[in-house]
Amino acid sequence: MVAGQGRVGRWLDAAQLAVIVVVLVAPVAWMVLSAFKPRNEVAALPPRLIFAPTLENFVELFRRTDFLENTLNSLIVSGGSTLLGLVLAFPAAFAMSWHRMSWPATATLFARMAPGTLFLLPWLMMFTSVGLVGSHLALILTHAVITLPVAIWVLLPYFDGLPREVIESAEIDGCRQHQTLLRVALPMVAPGVVVAAILSFVFSWNYFLFALVLSGFSTKTAIVASFNFIGEGVTNWGALMAAATVIALPPLILTLIIQRRLVGGLAAGAVKG
Amino acid sequence: MSLALPAGPASRRRASASYRWMVAPALIFAAGMIVLPFLWAMWLSLHETMLGGEPRFAGLDNYRRLVADREFWNGFRLTMLLWLLSLALQLVAGTWLGLLLARLDAARGLIRTALISPFMLPPVVIGMMAIVILDPGLGVANWLLAQLGLGGLLFLADPETVILTVALIDTWQWTPFVALIVLGGYLSLPRDVFEAAEIDGAGSFQRLTRITLPLLAPTLVTAAVLRSVDLLRFFDVIYITTQGGPGNASTTLNILAYRRGFEFFEFGYAAALMVTLSAIVFGCVLAFSRLRRAVAW
Numbered sequence: 228m229v230a231g232q233g234r235v236g237r238w239l240d241a242a243q244l245a246v247i248v249v250v251l252v253a254p255v256a257w258m259v260l261s262a263f264k265p266r267n268e269v270a271a272l273p274p275r276l277i278f279a280p281t282l283e284n285f286v287e288l289f290r291r292t293d294f295l296e297n298t299l300n301s302l303i304v305s306g307g308s309t310l311l312g313l314v315l316a317f318p319a320a321f322a323m324s325w326h327r328m329s330w331p332a333t334a335t336l337f338a339r340m341a342p343g344t345l346f347l348l349p350w351l352m353m354f355t356s357v358g359l360v361g362s363h364l365a366l367i368l369t370h371a372v373i374t375l376p377v378a379i380w381v382l383l384p385y386f387d388g389l390p391r392e393v394i395e396s397a398e399i400d401g402c403r404q405h406q407t408l409l410r411v412a413l414p415m416v417a418p419g420v421v422v423a424a425i426l427s428f429v430f431s432w433n434y435f436l437f438a439l440v441l442s443g444f445s446t447k448t449a450i451v452a453s454f455n456f457i458g459e460g461v462t463n464w465g466a467l468m469a470a471a472t473v474i475a476l477p478p479l480i481l482t483l484i485i486q487r488r489l490v491g492g493l494a495a496g497a498v499k500g
Numbered sequence: 501m502s503l504a505l506p507a508g509p510a511s512r513r514r515a516s517a518s519y520r521w522m523v524a525p526a527l528i529f530a531a532g533m534i535v536l537p538f539l540w541a542m543w544l545s546l547h548e549t550m551l552g553g554e555p556r557f558a559g560l561d562n563y564r565r566l567v568a569d570r571e572f573w574n575g576f577r578l579t580m581l582l583w584l585l586s587l588a589l590q591l592v593a594g595t596w597l598g599l600l601l602a603r604l605d606a607a608r609g610l611i612r613t614a615l616i617s618p619f620m621l622p623p624v625v626i627g628m629m630a631i632v633i634l635d636p637g638l639g640v641a642n643w644l645l646a647q648l649g650l651g652g653l654l655f656l657a658d659p660e661t662v663i664l665t666v667a668l669i670d671t672w673q674w675t676p677f678v679a680l681i682v683l684g685g686y687l688s689l690p691r692d693v694f695e696a697a698e699i700d701g702a703g704s705f706q707r708l709t710r711i712t713l714p715l716l717a718p719t720l721v722t723a724a725v726l727r728s729v730d731l732l733r734f735f736d737v738i739y740i741t742t743q744g745g746p747g748n749a750s751t752t753l754n755i756l757a758y759r760r761g762f763e764f765f766e767f768g769y770a771a772a773l774m775v776t777l778s779a780i781v782f783g784c785v786l787a788f789s790r791l792r793r794a795v796a797w
Binding site: 237241243244248250254255258270272273274314315318319321322323325328331334335338339340341342343345346347348349351352353369371372375379398404429432436450453454457464467468471474475478479486489 | 525537544597601618621638739758
């Protein structure tokens with residue numbers, strides 16, 4: 228610890244932190260401000276920090292493009308893959324924790340390490356041969372490859388913290404296995420399920436590559452649509468920043484809800500790339 | 501059998517019931533969506549594929565071609581450059597920020613939100629912000645540089661600066677992540693070591709280099725592994741902002757593999773590139789896990 232001694236050190240520390248926070252927040256603030264700027268002021272330099280905020284960029288975005296439909300597609304894909312990931316991960320994580328099985332968790336880590344492009348090539352061929360390219364189902368299935376490991380890694384410590392006697396006494400009372408899981412274990416690990424659901428949703432919502440290749444015209448996600456706006460050489464930065472603000476909102480809001488529990492889960496199961 | 505047993509003491513046996521079957525649905529899904537495609541990609545990499553034609557077995561031809569391909573070595577060089585540059589920046593800045601947060605006990609409330617937001621944002625949003633802010637003519641970044649009396653930069657549009665720019669964007673996004681991991685590691689360290697060092701008269705710089713950093717080494721290796729896996733197969737922000745350009749100046753291995761596979765439909769060759777990249781990532785993770793054992797205490 229270099230600084231940090233006495234009052235001067237503390238002030239120096241606080242000043243450094245203030246600079247870092249400004250650097251981290253400024254680009255995001257710039258994006259949001261630009262989205263609400265009138266068209267002729269978006270690219271004005273020196274930048275105008277005081278202006279009459281307008282919704283015209285958002286109006287143009289939703290009127291002129293299919294961004295509303297794109298956003299709905301994103302909701303369907305993220306919601307569907309979150310649900311599928313949880314349905315698969317919940318019993319799996321319980322069994323892995325109960326029997327101290329470590330190899331499935333390790334195996335999911337290997338899946339996390341391979342580049343997404345590697346899986347995408349066979350997927351494209353698989354989904355082409357059964358006519359699923361461009362369907363919501365194909366996107367939900369591929370995004371579940373992201374959500375499943377996240378959900379398993381987030382849920383495992385919650386199941387590890389579940390007292391074994393609770394499950395054993397449920398068995399003695401004659402509960403069937405799936406009843407034990409749903410009626411006894413589920414309520415006790417509910418906070419973990421919420422964290423797993425939120426992280427899964429955000430990762431799926433943010434994910435770019437799979438939908439870039441596998442989505443069709445009518446199933447295009449908001450992420451891919453925004454990428455296309457860039458490619459079309461959109462000179463209207465206001466609308467571009469409006470789109471960015473819209474797709475940034477769900478991850479930011481959801482992250483706020485669970486930020487306290489977030490970091491451990493991220494270190495274990497973050498998926499990107 | 502056990503179902504036929506009457507309730508009572510005998511049913512206690514079911515307390516050792518096996519739940520292993522509950523792993524099956526996830527395993528079946530993983531087999532179909534991960535293992536099978538992985539093997540398929542390996543198989544493809546050993547075949548010559550033509551659009552519309554049957555794949556023809558080609559042995560290691562794709563890998564021979566790859567070793568002789570200048571674009572592959574360009575991609576390899578750029579991947580290594582981006583990886584080492586970003587990793588060094590993020591580990592140094594992340595350690596600094598993590599220890600700063602520990603001293604100030606500041607990772608809470610709005611500051612925590614500011615720290616978490618960058619790496620929870622979609623890569624496409626990062627790319628869009630970069631395009632608008634770093635625009636050579638109209639972007640606010642060059643305006644700020646001009647205010648400081650510095651010349652403008654082309655950032656993503658200049659082959660000389662594009663990798664550095666991507667590395668800095670990634671550092672902006674992921675330094676807080678590294679810092680939060682460092683903070684977590686620091687808070688779990690035994691307090692008495694620091695007190696003992698202080699009583700023995702160790703200066704603050706000595707305490708940092710002789711005690712804090714060595715004790716944090718396993719945490720730093722963990723952070724390095726997590727970042728390396730993402731950095732070695734870096735795709736999204738590059739593809740969103742430059743598509744590998746200008747020219748080939750940001751065509752990292754994953755970008756190259758994507759373009760060969762999904763723009764030129766050379767499935768066999770693209771698969772060979774992807775398998776090679778996977779081997780590089782696995783190799784890196786294995787090397788780090790050795791390193792982690794070496795620095796464990």
